[in-house]
Amino acid sequence: MKAARIHAYGAIDDIRIEDVPEPVPGLDDVLIRVEAAALNPMDNKLLAGYLKDFFPLAFPYTLGTDLAGTVVATGPLVATVRPGDRVIARTDPASGGAFAELAAVPARLVVPMSADLPLASLAGLPTAAASAWQALFEAGAVQPGQSVLIHAGAGGVGSFAVQLAKRAGAHVTATASAANLDLVRSLGADGVIDYRNQDFTAFATGLDLVIDTIGGETLERSLGIIRRGGKLIGLSAPFDTEGPKARGIDAQFLFHQSDAGRLAAVAALATDGRLQSVIGQEFALADTVEALRSLSKGGARGKTLLMV
Template identity: 55%
Template sequence: MKAFRLHAYGDIASVVTEDVPVPDTGPHEVLIRVAAASVNPLDLKLITGHAAAYFPLTFTHTLGTDLAGTVEQAGPLAAGWRPGDRVIARPAPTRGGAFAEFAAVPASHVASAPTSLPLETAAGLPTAAATAWQALFETARLERGQTVLIHAAAGGVGSFAVQLARIAGAHVIATASAANADLVRELGASRVIDYRSQDFAGDLDDVDIVLDTIGGETQQRSFSVLRPGGMLVSIVAPPDELLAAAHKVNGAFVFHQTDATRLRSISGLCDAGSLRVVTDQVFDFTDMQAALQRVASQRSRGKVLLAIG
């Protein structure tokens, strides 16, 4: 089978396509014929080694942590899966395997794909939507009626976070470019702040939760908009504990962990018509490096997808 591989930490040019054997299927695993994969900022960090402290790779490594496809084979202890089942899955980053024609994934990281979405689109769900879910509901404990500020709301995680917060009955404020403001309002934000021309830190206060998808100065300036006892949740870097204490708020870093139950809930919301995948661009499997460059540009609106099979 064809797979995109990395022989050592490097840059996008270090990613090469190779012919490799179809992976063996363990007793608790599902072998998936990959229809499509999603390209994430995490993939760039894995390639460069910037995520090595959290996700050290063993080389040679097949890249990719987001996929959708059909079950080819199920291990004897992977109960409930049959050949032909449509699924979404998220292999662990240290394992990878999504940027290939076949991937073996633990059954605990696999869920049924939404029946309402083509597999090419469903591939955008596992990492981004599940990260937004974990951050808002499991870490921040978002409740109906609360106010949440979501940074980079037109991005992969941000676009799902806006929708999930809206579904939960929260009041959603978002930062985005003026070009993406209408999209973000359509997704569920009641107010959109143009980060290029407006100062969110000067305009806001008494916010219950901030979802930080950017880090750096944006994260540091976000503490001031929170009410006492509020929470800043980051998916980029651990919040500064001293700054949090100075503002009398809480900070938390989301270390995303795959959970099939969470994936099933997300799939159900798609089939209910409540959740959509915002697609930036779909690349052919042979255009892997172009897809990575698109994510690296930080200009993508929603998900960058890779059509494989």
């Protein structure tokens, strides 16, 4: 089969599309024929070695964690899915394996999906939608009536966060580029801010919760518009949380961790048509280098997919 692999930590150009043996499922594994795989910023961080203290990679390593596809075979201990089932999954980042024609994934990380849904559109759920859920409901504890600002509301995590926060009864404001303002409104945002031409701090104040996927200056400036007792959840990179706490703000860096229950929850919303996947760009598996290079530039609209 074909797979996008690296043989050492390095740069995007070091990725090779190679012929490799098909994986053999273990006792509790599910062998999935991949239809689509979603790219995440973490893919580039794993490639460069930035996360090796958390996820040490064994080489050669097949990239990718998020996928959607059809079950080909299962290990003898698997009772949750069977061959022919349509599923989504998030592999362990240290194992990877999604950017390939076939992937063997532990059954606990696999969620069955309805036969009525286009699988490709669901490949972005495992990390992006589940991260939005984790940020809003587990770390942010959002409540009906609260005011929430979501940065990069048209992005992978942001587009899901806007929808989930609105469904939770929050008053949602989101930042986006001018070209994506209508999209963010259609996802449920009550207010939108063109971050390139408008100062978001002039349009929002006294907020209960800010979800930030950008970091740096955007995160720092967000602290000034959160009420005392409010929360800031940052997903981009670790940051100083003690300074905000001294100002009465509960600031947390959120590192997404796979959870089958959480993934099942967002999958159920997607199945019922209550959670929309925004798809930006689509690339072939052979164009993985180009796809990751495009993602690294930032400003992606929705999810970027590899169509396998």
